Amino acid sequence: MINPINILKGWFRSYFYTSEEAKTLSEERLEVCRNCPFAVEKSFLKFRENEAVEEKTKACEKCGCPxxxxxxxxEEKCPANLWKK
Structure with a gap:
């Protein structure tokens, strides 16, 4: 299930600030997602340089999250329990 607060937190971190710990954790998780059958291409509305743009990116088919x-x-967990942390 999508937790809007956590997704907003993730979007904020992807655009403005990400701690080194969060970057490392993200890289570990994304390595798992690269080989996951539930990772599908999906379009999301994102904001880039003061404009809204529809952007294709990978999303989880199980929960719908980017x-x-x-x-x-x-705090986020893989819905298929594939992430170690």
């Missing part, structure tokens, strides 16, 4: 943003939030 994977990059989800991976940046420590």
């Amino acid at each position: 994977i990059i943003e989800k991976s940046l939030v420590e």
Whole structure:
């Protein structure tokens, strides 16, 4: 299930600030997602340089979350239980 607060937190971190710990955790999680059968291409509305743009990116088919943003939030879990942390 999508947690809007965590996704907003992930979007904020992907655009403005990400701690080194969050970057490391995200990289570990994204490595798992690269080989996951539930990672599908999906379009999301994102804001880039003061304009809204529809952007294709990977999302989790099980929960619908954009994977990059989800991976940046420590509290988030993989719905297929594939992430170690």
